[in-house]
Amino acid sequence: MTASRPPVVPRSLFFRLSVRLALVGLVFLVVELLVVVRMYVNNPNELDHLLVTAEADRIAQEIPQMRGAAGNPVSEDLQYPLASGTRRAFLIHERGGAVVARFDDASLKIADEPPLSFLVIRTQRESWDSRFLLTGTRRVEVGRHPYWITVAIAGEGFRPFVPVIFNEIRFHVILPLILLSLMFLLFNFSVVRTTLKPLETTIAAIDRIDPAQVSTRIRAEPSLREVQALVTAVNAMLARIERSVCALRDFAGDAAHELRTPLAIMMLSIGKLPDSVEKAKLVADAQRMKRLVDQMLDMSHATALELAPDAQADLGAIAREVVAELTPLAVMRGRTIAFRDAGAARVHGHGDAIGRALRNLVENALAHTPAGTAVEVTTGPGGQCAVRDHGPGIPPERRGDVLERFRRLDKSASDGAGLGLAIVSTTMELHNGDVRIEDAPGGGALMRLIFPCG
Amino acid sequence: MRVLLAEDNPRLAILIAEGLEAEGFVLDRFASLSVAWESMAVTPYDLLLIDLGMPDGDGVDFIRAVRRTGSGAPILVITARNGLGDRVGGLDSGADDYLVKPFDMAELAARCRALLRRPGGCLGITLSLGNLDFDTVAREVRVGGRVIHVPPRELDLLERLMRRAGHVVSKTSLEEAMYALSSEVTPNALEAAASRLRRRLGAAGADVILHTAHGVGYMLVPAPHPTDAGAEREAP
Numbered sequence: 001m002t003a004s005r006p007p008v009v010p011r012s013l014f015f016r017l018s019v020r021l022a023l024v025g026l027v028f029l030v031v032e033l034l035v036v037v038r039m040y041v042n043n044p045n046e047l048d049h050l051l052v053t054a055e056a057d058r059i060a061q062e063i064p065q066m067r068g069a070a071g072n073p074v075s076e077d078l079q080y081p082l083a084s085g086t087r088r089a090f091l092i093h094e095r096g097g098a099v100v101a102r103f104d105d106a107s108l109k110i111a112d113e114p115p116l117s118f119l120v121i122r123t124q125r126e127s128w129d130s131r132f133l134l135t136g137t138r139r140v141e142v143g144r145h146p147y148w149i150t151v152a153i154a155g156e157g158f159r160p161f162v163p164v165i166f167n168e169i170r171f172h173v174i175l176p177l178i179l180l181s182l183m184f185l186l187f188n189f190s191v192v193r194t195t196l197k198p199l200e201t202t203i204a205a206i207d208r209i210d211p212a213q214v215s216t217r218i219r220a221e222p223s224l225r226e227v228q229a230l231v232t233a234v235n236a237m238l239a240r241i242e243r244s245v246c247a248l249r250d251f252a253g254d255a256a257h258e259l260r261t262p263l264a265i266m267m268l269s270i271g272k273l274p275d276s277v278e279k280a281k282l283v284a285d286a287q288r289m290k291r292l293v294d295q296m297l298d299m300s301h302a303t304a305l306e307l308a309p310d311a312q313a314d315l316g317a318i319a320r321e322v323v324a325e326l327t328p329l330a331v332m333r334g335r336t337i338a339f340r341d342a343g344a345a346r347v348h349g350h351g352d353a354i355g356r357a358l359r360n361l362v363e364n365a366l367a368h369t370p371a372g373t374a375v376e377v378t379t380g381p382g383g384q385c386a387v388r389d390h391g392p393g394i395p396p397e398r399r400g401d402v403l404e405r406f407r408r409l410d411k412s413a414s415d416g417a418g419l420g421l422a423i424v425s426t427t428m429e430l431h432n433g434d435v436r437i438e439d440a441p442g443g444g445a446l447m448r449l450i451f452p453c454g
Numbered sequence: 455m456r457v458l459l460a461e462d463n464p465r466l467a468i469l470i471a472e473g474l475e476a477e478g479f480v481l482d483r484f485a486s487l488s489v490a491w492e493s494m495a496v497t498p499y500d501l502l503l504i505d506l507g508m509p510d511g512d513g514v515d516f517i518r519a520v521r522r523t524g525s526g527a528p529i530l531v532i533t534a535r536n537g538l539g540d541r542v543g544g545l546d547s548g549a550d551d552y553l554v555k556p557f558d559m560a561e562l563a564a565r566c567r568a569l570l571r572r573p574g575g576c577l578g579i580t581l582s583l584g585n586l587d588f589d590t591v592a593r594e595v596r597v598g599g600r601v602i603h604v605p606p607r608e609l610d611l612l613e614r615l616m617r618r619a620g621h622v623v624s625k626t627s628l629e630e631a632m633y634a635l636s637s638e639v640t641p642n643a644l645e646a647a648a649s650r651l652r653r654r655l656g657a658a659g660a661d662v663i664l665h666t667a668h669g670v671g672y673m674l675v676p677a678p679h680p681t682d683a684g685a686e687r688e689a690p
Contacts (some may be wrong), residue, residue, distance in 0.1 A: 041460050260534035261463050264556035268469035271559045290556050324622035327667045331675055339669030374668075 014192045021188055025181045032173050040165055047161045049123045052136035054164055055082050056149045057091055060140040066092070066101045074103050083163055086155035093148045100147065108152055110135075115148045131156045186310060198227040206234055214242040215306065246304075253300035261266045261291055291363075295419035298356045302426040313351040315344040315379045315451075322358045323377055325368065334371040337362065344380035347433045347451040354449075357427035358385065360420035361447055365389035367446065383433075383451035390444040399437040423442050424449070455570060456480045458499040460490045460516070461532065462509050473559040474566065486510045494520070499527055501566055504549070506533040514547045523550035528569035529630070532557075564620065567685070571617065581616040583663040584676040597658040607632050608651045611644075615674040624671040647665050648672055 040047055062075055081088035089108040092100040097114030104110070115122075115137050123136040133154045139146055153160070205218045217235045221228075267286045273279045323339040330337050347354075358377075363373040368391030375389040394402060403425040421435075425445075428435050433451045440446035457479045461467040464485065471481040482497070484490035487508050502520065508511035517529055531552040550569055553562060571581055581588040585598040590613060595604045604612065614631040615623055629644055650663040661677040 077456075257534050260555035261466060265463070265466050265469060267556045267558050268466070268473060271473070272469075286556070289503060293556075320624070323670045324624065327622045327665070327670070327673055328675070331665050331673065332678075334678075336665070339665065339667070341669065357485050377669075 011194065014189065017188055018185060019193055021184055022181070025177065025184065029173070029177050032177070033169060036169060036173055037165065040161075040168070041158075045123075045125070045233045047164060048125050048134050049136075050168065051083060051153065051161060052123050052134055052151055053138060054167065055088065055090070055151050056136070056138035056140065057151065058082055059149050059151070060138075060142060061149070063092065063100065063140075063142045073094070074101065078103065080337055081153065083153065083155060083160035087161045088154070089152045091150045093150075095146055104152075108154055110150055110152050115150065120150065140390065188357070195224075198224050199230070202227055202231055202234075205401050209238070214238070214245045234288045249300055249304050252296055253304070256296040256300065259289075259293050263293060292419070295360065295423060297417050298360060298423045301356060301422050302430070303432050304351060305427070307348075307350055308431055311348060311350050312346050313349040313354050314346050315383065315385050316341045318351055318355045319344070319358060319377055319379045319385060322355055322362060326359065326362050330366050330375065333366065335366055335369055336374040337366075337377060338374045339377045340379075342378055342380040343382070344385070345382045346385040347431070349451060353427050353430065357449070358387070360423045361387045361449070364420045364443070365391075365447070368392070383450075383453060385449045386446060388440045388444055389447045391442075393439050393443065393445045394437050402437070403435060455484070455500045456485065456497065457501045457503060457566070458482050458490060458494065458497075459503045460484050460487055460508060460513070461505045462486070462507075463505075470562065477559075477563045479564075479566065486511070487516045490515070491519070494525075501570055502527055502529045503566075504529060504531055506531055506535065508627045512675060517547040517549050530569055551617075553651070568617065568619075581613070581619075583616055583619045583674060586616075586655070586660045586662050588613060595657070597660045600658075602654070602658045604651070604654060608647055608654070611647055611651060615672060619674050619676075622667045622671050628672060640666055 059078065062078055065075070087105040087108045087305055089102075089104045089110050091102045091110045091112065093114050094100050095117065099112060102110070102112075120139045121137070123134065126135075128135045132155060137148055137149070137150045139148055141147075159361050202218065209216050209218075217238055218231050263286065267283075267290070270279060270282045270286055271281070306352075319341070320339060323337050328336050362375060362377060365387050366389075369375050369389035370391065373390040378386045378388075425435050428449055431451055433449060436448040436450060438446040438448065457474060457477070459467060459470060459481050460475075461470065461483065462485050467483045467485065471483050479501075482493060482499075484493060487510050504517060506515045508516075513531065513533075517531070520529065521525075528551075529549045531549040531554055532555065551565055552657055553565055581590060587596040587599075588594075589596070593606075593609055595602055595609070595612065605607045610631045611628055614628055625644055628648075632644065632647065648664060648666070655662060655664065663675050663677050665673045665675060667673055
């Protein structure tokens with residue numbers, strides 16, 4: 001991956017659906033336009049009617065000004081007909097047959113015949129080849145007074161009707177289609193949202209899976225078959241991961257078990273050798289292997305552990321047992337272990353696992369505290385446990401490292417496999433607790449295990 | 455002292471047998487539980503060493519069967535498993551102690567002797583550690599063969615510590631040993647008694663150390679030889 005290439009941002013499903021829907025709307029619009037145009041071309045009478053009506057409506061708007069003014073005041077706008085390339089005349093009557101206004105084109109004149117008072121609408125066409133003459137009357141109401149507008153339009157061909165068709169398309173095709181598209185988009189938005197909801201819930205459920213808990217499965221019951229298939233697939237994948245993780249873990253545990261008998265044979269055989277420097281080295285090597293096997297099993301236990309919801313552990317009792325177990329080893333090496341219970345609480349936890357973690361922590365402290373000093377184990381107050389040594393301490397920048405597997409600060413040290421603190425860290429993770437590495441006041445490392453409250 | 459050893463790994467069985475025979479035990483080795491069972495019917499054993507992982511059956515079931523026959527011989531379980539479940543299973547079934555592989559000969563011999571010294575065991579007379587001897591029948595303490603006077607409560611304390619020599623004995627357990635259930639125990643009684651016993655043993659020249667495991671209990675260990683110093687053990 002080069003840094004210059006911009007990252008590809010995947011489009012959202014909502015975006016895709018919207019684009020496609022808009023395209024469909026566009027195609028629909030074109031089809032509808034064609035249909036409308038064709039319909040009008042095939043039906044000229046309808047266009048005649050529309051053109052006369054449009055012209056009459058335009059004239060009607062100016063009636064109030066005409067009434068107030070003297071003579072024949074036709075506005076600038078009305079001088080020209082609506083449809084270009086035509087000639088047009090009009091005549092306005094009011095009730096009783098009086099002429100309100102008239103406008104004659106030079107060659108087109110409407111005879112002054114008052115229309116019948118019950119006439120509301122009339123359109124008439126006369127054609128000569130491609131030329132035509134339209135006459136029509138419309139009854140309009142302006143300020144509660146009825147008027148009869150008679151219009152005559154003379155023209156040629158189809159062109160005069162274009163503005164009318166355009167108007168029709170604007171009001172009866174485009175406007176409704178835009179409204180419809182907006183509604184579609186909103187509908188689309190809500191439908192996509194609600195449809196994808198089970199998917200989002202499932203994704204959230206997958207996100208919540210703790211990688212350390214390989215036995216977890218998604219328990220959501222999606223209402224969609226497609227999402228159900230996804231859940232099934234993810235669960236199947238989790239099962240496969242669990243199988244391989246378990247196989248690996250069991251292998252480490254089994255291997256450690258299997259090593260114990262040959263190791264016992266080795267230790268007893270070494271014990272029969274005559275005393276020598278070589279023998280002392282072999283004994284030390286065998287002891288180190290024994291410790292490694294122990295730690296491998298501890299690690300295997302720590303990773304395999306499942307914490308029961310109601311599991312309770314007594315930190316004070318566990319620490320007391322660990323101290324009792326390790327004191328002979330400490331005394332043999334010229335060190336001591338001091339234990340103090342400062343009011344330890346019962347915590348939600350696995351007693352054996354906490355014991356193994358604490359044993360490794362104390363063993364680690366014993367390896368680092370100088371001869372003649374004590375490792376101090378304190379439980380409490382509350383859900384915590386501290387182990388302090390009088391060694392060189394751990395530099396702050398290495399504190400993260402030492403919790404990893406097979407890490408030792410002093411590579412030349414012959415004791416320890418480097419798994420001890422990783423066991424501690426893994427166990428504390430399982431308990432949602434924390435391992436804190438600090439400097440003890442007066443020197444030495446202070447390791448604190450903090451368990452969550454409650 | 456006749457010891458039954460049920461261990462299916464032939465090399466380990468030979469090494470254990472040779473090691474314990476060098477310590478004065480007499481061993482009968484069996485590579486299967488069924489043969490061991492047949493042998494038990496005709497030979498009374500003082501101690502049974504059972505490997506839990508035998509090819510022809512589970513050691514825990516075997517121990518249960520032995521206990522059902524009414525045999526009170528101490529049983530030491532040798533196991534490659536160190537889960538707590540195994541421990542509890544082994545001890546619940548009637549085993550007296552367990553030893554997790556790998557181990558060295560000194561540890562195994564010490565465990566065997568400790569079991570044989572238990573009440574009912576065939577070594578139930580004298581407890582020894584360094585130059586310190588405790589005659590549990592005569593309730594007599596000797597340092598280097600010379601009898602020293604120890605008051606009764608300190609005797610109870612010393613006996614409990616010597617039976618578990620090399621291990622930390624909890625305060626609770628020691629207080630139970632020193633006082634009957636009904637009598638009242640002052641908080642400092644145990645500390646005071648341990649302190650007096652330590653002085654008494656030191657004055658008599660006993661080469662043992664009464665170690666205080668602060669906050670937990672006490673431990674009696676043999677005094678280290680100068681070559682046993684911890685710093686030298688750790689040198690690479």
